[in-house]
Amino acid sequence: MILKIAIGKMKLIKNIIKKILEFRKYKSLGLSYFEFSELKKKSNKRISILFGKEIKITDSFWYLHSLNELFIDEVYKFNSNSSIPKIIDCGSNIGLSIIFFKRMYPDSEIIAFEPDNDIFNISKYNLNQFGINDVKLFPKAVWINEKPLVFAKTGSLSGHIVQEKSENTIEIQTVRLKDFLCKKIDFLKIDIEGSEYDILKDCGESLKNVDNIFVEYHSFSENPQMIGELLVILKNAGFKVYVKEAWNNMKNPYIEKKGTYFDLQLNIFGYRL
Template structure:
């Protein structure tokens, strides 16, 4: 936790939240919903630590930054949570069309509030989980940024509706963001034949310690469909031969940036 707080403590963060708000948020325990200010507007959060880390990663680090000549890019945000990604995209391209998915009903309401508060009510939001078919699934409510389709042993479960991502890919997609906590492989596999319509893909890859790793399968699909990928660490062990600490039962998380080769 000390290392994460040190990472968060970057004076550039005060572009987005005031010093007073920052100091207040740092003292709030995990998984406590509070009201704050973001870009000087009313804003709701579900977890102060992941909110501040999200600012550092998305707005300061700009991991979703991309260039396009399209003034109206179509962006799909799978795993929108409280809206930081969609807000970043809307600031980057104000005339973009964004379709965002958030399955947790409580977080979905916060997502809607935050977008409205920042004048971004034109973002199309869906209270469903992205999946490889239209159905209903058991969903683990983590309470912050890591809710996911349920796995064996999970508690705090709810039932959610799903949207088949493939049904949206019959048109040109300028940016596809997939951060769906371990469901990325079955979704990407189902969408493979339509990835030809996607220009850029961001995937947060999750390796669950009890399941077969499928990073190689995801990379193979991206390569077969004409993408060149770049990988950065998201959550890794400092000494993987000695120990692999778990974060919500994931022993590895990687950020995959895939751009269509010309």
């Protein structure tokens, strides 16, 4: 019995130390240990303090994930010869990526798209909290034309275009991304939960005007995987690529085969030598 209690205490101490070490990464972002603990509990928190500014969030788990990806790992960090780089952010969500870009290049010219009307309003609030008022933020989705589409709202990061209407869908307006690539773009970010192949295929030759591209590739389990074709598009546009897993969708792919939602998510970094 005493041994069992001792083992339990050791596990508790180990978990506390692990949590404290993890918190140290987020402390520089302005999170308190109490707030970090609440976020780790996957609480219903809707307000956070980031770099001393109050912002709105939609999901505590994915918020921490985004903080780690953007501000700690700095996955979107890039070099530019200009102090005013041109950036297009497709799927800007609650605005964290825009805040990252503006901290890196305060004078950057950013065009951003977020089709979920509720999240779009949160993004506007968050950017205002940081005094960012020079971004062209549109409540639209990027697409291969400008026809309205049906969009499934999830309240967080995974909203996406669908074929049929339901109680959780809305009609959204679209823009043709290709029309925005007529001139030099320093950084193009595409994180749109599943439509990336169709859009990149449509952009074709216009991708030659892009210096750096980030694509999060999503494969719905019920659809054919188009990762090979997507990589060919980037290769033909002159990009070298680096690819890594964005999320561990299947622990045992030979058994699971389809995953619970996506069967594959990859972060694709395209750059020029």
